[in-house]
Structures are given as C-alpha cells and as structure tokens.
Amino acid sequence: MFEIAQEQPEDVWEVEALYDLCFAPGREALSSYRLRDGVDRVPELSLTARDPDKILAGAIRFWPVRVGDSPALLLGPIAVHPTRQGEGLGGILMQASLSRTAELGWPRVMLVGDYPYYSRFGFEKLTGVEMPPPTNPDRVLGIGDWEGIQGDVHKWEGPAD
Template sequence: MPLEKIGGQVFDIAQEKPTDVWEVEALYDLCFAPGREALSSYRLRDNVQRVPELCLTARDGDGILAGAIRFWPVLVGNAPALLLGPVAVHPTRQGEGLGGILMRASLGRTDELGWPRVMLVGDYPYYSRFGFEKLTGVEMPPPTNPDRVLGIGDWDGITGQVRKWGSKLI
C-alpha cells in the first residue's frame, strides 16, 4: 500500500502482520474503555478468523503504531457481511485524519474481495462521512442500541439477526 502523508508526517499503511497482534491489542486497550471485550460485538468475533486483507495498521516514520482497523465476517440472516471494528488511532494522533485514511483504504477493497456489505456499531455523525447509513431490520445481539447499527454497501432485502460466522440458522 502507498505511504500516506498528513501534514508533514508520513504514515505507512500496511496489512496487519501476525507480529502486530499484541501491539494492535495494546492500542485498542489504550483507546477503548476497560471491559471492551465484554461488548456483544466481541461475541461475534470469538474464535472467528479476521479478514486479513482488510486489517490494516498505520505506522509513523519511526515505525510506531499510530492506528489500526480490523474486519470480521458475520452473517445477517443467511447473508454474509463484514463487521468493521475496532478502528483506533493513538490519542496523540487523533484529529489528524488517520482514522479516515484507514477507513477509506480498507473500505475501498471490500467489493474486490467479494464482500458487498459492511456493518458496524458506532456514531452516525462520524461514520456517515464514509457513506454509512442506519440499518433497519438488522438486529445486533443485545444490549446494542439499534440506532448505532450502521451499514454501507448492498443491504437491499438483507434483514435479520447478526450471527457469528459459521453459525447455523435455527
């Protein structure tokens, strides 16, 4: 992937490597509240392989991790979809546009990789700038606020419960 320049700083945007895992997890711990892994979205990720081609890191010129984004496969009804998240930018780098670079770089590849729809749980005012809209008829496991369930891509006729990838419809 190309280098991205923000202000006078250059960032290397690259696919997350296996050696990045613990550093990325430490960034998520820094950026999110304790207990983040108790959220219902994490139950959808348990023992499920990430989509590696879409999981990206951003490192500054010194090789320091400044941001990361991950994607996970899920089922909505019987339709495959991607669950975006978490996406995080180190607190010292927030507000510079790095999160947007990670979003655009990864979302720009979803169709070519065969994923026609992406969803997330997040703040509409932030994610709407990337084309996300509120999803109706898509039910995340409780206690998720339905107003925070957002999607982008081909959601025509796709409704139902969001389930763990590989689970069977009962």
C-alpha cells in the same frame, strides 16, 4: 506521512495494546466481541498505520458475520493513538480498507458506532438488522448492498452454501 500495511502476526500484541489504550476496560464484553470470538479476522482488510519512526499510530480490523443467511463484514475495532488523533488517520484507514471490500467479495459492511462520524464515509442506519443485545439499534450502521438484507447478526460459520 503514515505507512499503511496489512496487519501481520507480529503486530497482534501491539494492536491489542492500542485497542486497550483507546477503549474502555471491558471492551471485550461488548456484543460485537461475541461475534468475533473464535473467528478469524479478514487479513486483507485488517490494517495498521505506522508513523515514519515505525510507531503504531492506528489500526482497523474486519470480521465476517452473517445477517440472516447473508454474509457481511463487521468493521471494528478501529483506533487511532490519542497522540495522533485529529490528523485524519481514522479516515485514511477507513478509505484504505473500504475501497477493497467489494473486490474481495464482500458486498456489505456494518458497524456499531456514531452515525454523525461514520455517515461521512457513506454509512447509513440499518433497519431490520438486529445485533445481539444490549446494542442500541440507532448505532447499527451499514454501507454497501443492504437491499433486502434483514435479520439477526450472528457469528460466521463459513462460506454461504
């Protein structure tokens, strides 16, 4: 059993340590991090999962971006501690957060990841959506209302006009 909760300010360093553990050194050099730099994550969707001993087992974050002129969410990173992988925690975090995106006013979510894994949550390959290089376009996935949405993904600059 895991306790799923909104990430709190006091969780930041523990969550960052989890991401450092789960991802390769230099993770912050990826193009997705350039889209996050200086932008606040969406707090209502950035979640932690703790085991009964209150040890951090997983975390997920979401960031606002623009695709062309349209708002979207960029999911990631999502990580599960290596000792807790295979217990379904990644799926629990995905469902807990994705179930709230539309009610919070975000009609579409994108990520850069492996289609075979994320397709089970409903993600499809996006065409006409260009992440900053050097992103493999086959790994750009989305869920939600993407009809007619195309263009470059760029940093969030605030609400739509």
